[in-house]
Amino acid sequence: MEIRPTTDKDLDVFVDTLHAAFGLFPETPVEGGGLWWSALEMDRCILARTADGRPVGTAATYSFELTLPGQSLVPVAGVTAVGVLPSHRRQGVLSAMMRHQLTELRARGESLSVLLASEALIYGRFGYGPATYTAQLKAPRHKAALAAPRARGEAEVAAAGSVEVLRRAECGEILEEVYDRYRRAQPGALSRPHRWWALRAGQPPVSPAPRYVAVHRNADGVPDGYASYAVESGTLTVDETIATDDAVFTALARFVLEHDLVSKVVFKQVPSDHPLRWQFADFRAGEVSGDMDWLWVRLLDVPRALTARGWFTDGELVLDVDDPFLGEHDRYLLTVQDGKADCVPTDREPDLSLDIRDLGSIYLGGTAPSTLARAGHIRAHHPGAATLADNLFRTERSPHCLHWF
Numbered sequence: 305m306e307i308r309p310t311t312d313k314d315l316d317v318f319v320d321t322l323h324a325a326f327g328l329f330p331e332t333p334v335e336g337g338g339l340w341w342s343a344l345e346m347d348r349c350i351l352a353r354t355a356d357g358r359p360v361g362t363a364a365t366y367s368f369e370l371t372l373p374g375q376s377l378v379p380v381a382g383v384t385a386v387g388v389l390p391s392h393r394r395q396g397v398l399s400a401m402m403r404h405q406l407t408e409l410r411a412r413g414e415s416l417s418v419l420l421a422s423e424a425l426i427y428g429r430f431g432y433g434p435a436t437y438t439a440q441l442k443a444p445r446h447k448a449a450l451a452a453p454r455a456r457g458e459a460e461v462a463a464a465g466s467v468e469v470l471r472r473a474e475c476g477e478i479l480e481e482v483y484d485r486y487r488r489a490q491p492g493a494l495s496r497p498h499r500w501w502a503l504r505a506g507q508p509p510v511s512p513a514p515r516y517v518a519v520h521r522n523a524d525g526v527p528d529g530y531a532s533y534a535v536e537s538g539t540l541t542v543d544e545t546i547a548t549d550d551a552v553f554t555a556l557a558r559f560v561l562e563h564d565l566v567s568k569v570v571f572k573q574v575p576s577d578h579p580l581r582w583q584f585a586d587f588r589a590g591e592v593s594g595d596m597d598w599l600w601v602r603l604l605d606v607p608r609a610l611t612a613r614g615w616f617t618d619g620e621l622v623l624d625v626d627d628p629f630l631g632e633h634d635r636y637l638l639t640v641q642d643g644k645a646d647c648v649p650t651d652r653e654p655d656l657s658l659d660i661r662d663l664g665s666i667y668l669g670g671t672a673p674s675t676l677a678r679a680g681h682i683r684a685h686h687p688g689a690a691t692l693a694d695n696l697f698r699t700e701r702s703p704h705c706l707h708w709f
């Protein structure tokens with residue numbers, strides 16, 4: 305088995321192998337990869353070949369920026385396009401590609417890798433843990449009146465701005481600009497490189513229904529949010545609601561909930577604890593479903609990753625971290641003061657013992673260490689250890705990611 309990086313010349317063979325691995329795409333891919341795969345960075349893809357040169361496995365990484373708690377931004381590798389031909393499965397091809405890729409990412413100096421998992425059983429063994437979650441919120445329109453916000457004044461609500469309906473083709477760079485402002489402030493969000501917008505990749509898979517975009521503008525006419533939606537058989541589905549603050553989200557929600565000739569509104573890709581549920585006058589109007597993992601995180605350099613994010617409570621914690629796939633085992637003293645962390649090797653007795661995948665799950669603040677301790681995955685070495693870790697890892701808001709790659 306040989307694993308080697310690709311160049312632009314390999315695009316067609318890469319896409320052809322990937323399609324055969326998934327079996328879901330056309331047998332003969334469009335020459336040049338088609339719109340979606342043309343977003344691949346061919347110098348960041350790998351092909352696995354058998355000894356006789358037959359390509360049997362693919363994997364790729366995109367270059368993204370991830371927003372961490374505290375709104376710090378770090379470059380991350382977004383792993384994608386992973387596939388092994390059905391004829392060559394369970395022979396260690398993926399394991400070999402993962403080893404190659406993680407080594408390569410470290411050599412590039414990256415401290416974090418992320419992915420969306422097609423199946424939840426695949427990536428834990430390689431050190432990835434689910435770190436953000438997503439759900440859909442459904443409401444029958446006749447029950448979905450929004451209550452007046454009890455703590456906000458009338459003037460604050462009235463200053464919300466205006467909404468205009470545009471076709472995608474009319475949006476120009478509005479969506480890209482608004483998304484960029486949103487993602488910089490939202491822990492767990494990923495950048496969408498400019499060429500993705502140009503290719504219209506990364507946006508939700510498009511159904512055959514005509515798609516509209518409700519663009520929100522502030523009182524000065526500056527776009528500060530949008531909702532991309534389609535109406536089919538009486539259901540209005542919002543694929544993506546991007547808002548630079550909560551009042552903008554509310555204005556967009558109100559807009560779609562007041563749409564005529566619609567009996568049901570579905571907000572896709574929202575955090576399950578989204579405040580919208582609390583804004584319905586009838587608390588039972590909003591039904592949360594499809595709650596699932598979204599972004600999986602893998603730490604490649606524990607001290608660098610832990611010191612890159614923002615912290616909100618001072619304290620100290622000793623973490624004993626096992627990384628079985630890379631054959632590493634290290635103990636770190638994490639000290640947080642005034643929002644910043646220091647992380648150094650230590651011989652002190654540990655507060656927690658955990659697998660690198662569990663560190664990935666708690667890293668962005670979307671899963672409490674105590675939850676994984678209760679599940680029997682993280683070992684707390686004394687009664688207060690899990691609570692101590694909960695307090696330390698807690699973040700300003702739940703991480704969320706709605707970028708699809």
Ligand SMILES: CC(=O)SCCNC(=O)CCNC(=O)[C@H](O)C(C)(C)COP(=O)(O)OP(=O)(O)OC[C@H]1O[C@@H](n2cnc3c(N)ncnc32)[C@H](O)[C@@H]1OP(=O)(O)O
Nearest residue numbers: 383384385386387388393394395396397398399419422425
């Ligand atoms: C980020 C993304 O791109 S997600 C997309 C992932 N790709 C797909 O889902 C496409 C269809 N599936 C495939 O192409 C392949 O089955 C892959 C890529 C998931 C796995 O490739 P393989 O070469 O078979 O994996 P490999 O042989 O290295 O397996 C390593 C271990 O993982 C286990 N494993 C691999 N895939 C799965 C799975 N889907 N479910 C459960 N266990 C799995 C194997 O059993 C093996 O376990 P072991 O070490 O205990 O024996």
